[in-house]
Amino acid sequence: MKKRRQLKWSMITMLAVGWFIPLLILSVTVFFFVDYQINKQLEKTIVTSSDKVVEICQMRIDDAVAASKSASYLPALRECYGRYLTDHDENKLKQDVALFLTQQYRYNTDINMTALYFTNDPETIYYCYTNDNRVSYTAVQAFKENAKETVQQHAPGIDTDIAFLTIADRVYLVRNIMDSKFHAYAVIVMELNMENILMGLDGVWGFKAGDVFVDGVSILNEDVSDPYIDVFPQRIMRSSHYERNLSEAYVYKKVESNRHRFSYMILLDSSVIVSEMDTIKYVFYLLIGFMVPLIMVIFWFFHKRVNMPIRLLRKAHKEIEKENYGYQINVDDGDEEFYDLGNAFNSMSNTLKNQFEKNYLEELALRDANIMALQSQINPHFLNNTLEIINWEARLTGNYKVSNMIEALSTMLEATMNRKKEQLIPLAEELGYVEAYLYIIAQRYGDNFQVEKEIDESLLRVKVPRLIIQPIIENAVEHGMDIRHKGKIKLTVRKEEQMLVIEVMDNGKLTQESRRKIDELLYTESTTDTSSLSLGIRNVNKRLKIIYGQECGLTIKSNKDDYTVSTILVKIDKEGEQ
Numbered sequence: 001m002k003k004r005r006q007l008k009w010s011m012i013t014m015l016a017v018g019w020f021i022p023l024l025i026l027s028v029t030v031f032f033f034v035d036y037q038i039n040k041q042l043e044k045t046i047v048t049s050s051d052k053v054v055e056i057c058q059m060r061i062d063d064a065v066a067a068s069k070s071a072s073y074l075p076a077l078r079e080c081y082g083r084y085l086t087d088h089d090e091n092k093l094k095q096d097v098a099l100f101l102t103q104q105y106r107y108n109t110d111i112n113m114t115a116l117y118f119t120n121d122p123e124t125i126y127y128c129y130t131n132d133n134r135v136s137y138t139a140v141q142a143f144k145e146n147a148k149e150t151v152q153q154h155a156p157g158i159d160t161d162i163a164f165l166t167i168a169d170r171v172y173l174v175r176n177i178m179d180s181k182f183h184a185y186a187v188i189v190m191e192l193n194m195e196n197i198l199m200g201l202d203g204v205w206g207f208k209a210g211d212v213f214v215d216g217v218s219i220l221n222e223d224v225s226d227p228y229i230d231v232f233p234q235r236i237m238r239s240s241h242y243e244r245n246l247s248e249a250y251v252y253k254k255v256e257s258n259r260h261r262f263s264y265m266i267l268l269d270s271s272v273i274v275s276e277m278d279t280i281k282y283v284f285y286l287l288i289g290f291m292v293p294l295i296m297v298i299f300w301f302f303h304k305r306v307n308m309p310i311r312l313l314r315k316a317h318k319e320i321e322k323e324n325y326g327y328q329i330n331v332d333d334g335d336e337e338f339y340d341l342g343n344a345f346n347s348m349s350n351t352l353k354n355q356f357e358k359n360y361l362e363e364l365a366l367r368d369a370n371i372m373a374l375q376s377q378i379n380p381h382f383l384n385n386t387l388e389i390i391n392w393e394a395r396l397t398g399n400y401k402v403s404n405m406i407e408a409l410s411t412m413l414e415a416t417m418n419r420k421k422e423q424l425i426p427l428a429e430e431l432g433y434v435e436a437y438l439y440i441i442a443q444r445y446g447d448n449f450q451v452e453k454e455i456d457e458s459l460l461r462v463k464v465p466r467l468i469i470q471p472i473i474e475n476a477v478e479h480g481m482d483i484r485h486k487g488k489i490k491l492t493v494r495k496e497e498q499m500l501v502i503e504v505m506d507n508g509k510l511t512q513e514s515r516r517k518i519d520e521l522l523y524t525e526s527t528t529d530t531s532s533l534s535l536g537i538r539n540v541n542k543r544l545k546i547i548y549g550q551e552c553g554l555t556i557k558s559n560k561d562d563y564t565v566s567t568i569l570v571k572i573d574k575e576g577e578q
Contacts, residue, residue, distance in 0.1 A: 113139035326353035424463035471536035476506040
């Protein structure tokens with residue numbers, strides 16, 4: 001006999017030898033190689049882009065510095081100030097200075113606002129601001145309110161140099177305007193547009209934040225100093241220095257210009273840098289290429305040894321759900337677990353079949369006995385012959401009204417006799433018994449009795465138990481309607497999903513006592529009301545539940561208009577719909 005293997009050890013061996021160990025070795029080797037290559041290329045790319053960006057930013061700062069020099073080198077400002085010292089025409093001076101500032105600085109996008117004051121009258125500020133829509137007179141107000149006093153304090157110590165001052169989140173470039181004897185007769189102040197000057201920094205790969213230091217002090221935040229001004233060697237004057245670890249990455253570069261040392265620091269987002277490593281994709285594809293044959297082997301193994309046996313068990317399970325008790329599967333003795341499981345299932349299926357057949361026969365016998373007992377409580381059929389004789393006598397005497405009533409009563413008695421011994425009849429036949437009963441009642445009450453019907457004719461062929469509607473209508477007539485004020489009954493037949501819904505609504509109202517009796521009849525086994533009508537209601541409910549189950553039966557409730565509604569639920573099977 002072939003020895004059966006345990007599935008657990010087969011799976012572990014196959015996964016370890018055929019997939020895990022080779023993939024682990026390959027993955028470690030490829031990882032270190034790719035990581036080295038990507039980091040090397042990444043550093044080169046970031047350093048190159050940083051050098052270009054810093055060069056552009058520094059060029060814009062140098063342009064702003066050069067623009068500040070024009071106030072000293074061009075004669076226009078010096079000449080208009082000389083005329084003022086002679087004629088003291090303040091209006092003319094104001095016009096000439098405003099024209100000079102507008103011509104020189106209004107269209108420079110690297111400068112938000114330019115202010116000028118003469119040292120002999122520091123309170124009079126001449127200004128202009130750029131034509132950019134984002135800049136307005138508020139830049140001038142900010143200078144007057146926050147920066148003017150600080151500038152006036154620093155200006156005498158600047159001499160012929162320039163100074164960068166950061167005041168209230170605004171960066172100002174300050175320069176003295178000298179006469180021929182190098183005496184400062186005016187001071188020019190420019191608010192730099194740092195957003196435009198540093199605009200290229202965010203083009204560096206993985207840019208997160210940036211800062212610029214002048215002589216070790218940040219021009220964006222005067223309280224921050226350059227942490228690396230004396231750390232890195234001189235080579236970073238020629239190229240950017242790139243540094244990255246697990247938590248952060250940054251680029252640092254120094255530039256000397258106009259007797260000042262500028263330091264650029266760009267903070268990078270490490271997660272973005274790592275995510276942009278496109279080379280990893282190619283490494284992944286390479287790994288996939290090696291994994292394909294391994295995966296195919298593993299797939300075949302699991303399909304053959306696991307998936308197919310499980311599919312057989314699932315198929316057998318569905319057959320049991322379809323009530324195909326006793327269904328057997330072919331047991332493969334390749335694996336011990338599935339061999340035992342298959343045998344256990346076959347044994348269970350046989351046991352279930354035997355038990356079900358036993359219970360089914362017992363339940364069927366009990367159900368037929370209950371139905372016969374319930375149906376036997378309806379009036380006997382021997383009266384039919386007597387009524388037939390009376391009907392002929394009425395016709396012979398010309399009393400056709402009585403004859404029609406007798407025929408209706410005979411129809412009802414025919415329903416009780418059930419000569420064909422049919423448990424289920426078409427809905428159309430059941431409605432015929434209802435019509436016979438309603439005819440008799442209409443003759444009894446005349447115009448005080450009204451009937452309305454809404455019947456889906458596509459349901460007339462549905463099979464229903466005999467005499468389930470007439471007892472409900474009889475109950476509505478005898479106990480529900482108020483005949484003194486015109487009794488009304490509405491019969492509705494419709495389909496909801498797989499249920500046949502039969503509603504009998506009357507214009508009577510349910511009292512507390514009526515509700516108590518209904519609950520006693522429908523939901524308890526014992527009752528104090530032994531009248532034939534009450535027993536008929538109970539019998540209808542019990543018959544429906546015996547035949548169709550607990551979800552079917554009879555309910556009696558009040559609707560929103562306080563009318564009494566009796567609802568019969570009958571399950572529709574596919575045979576009943578044909």
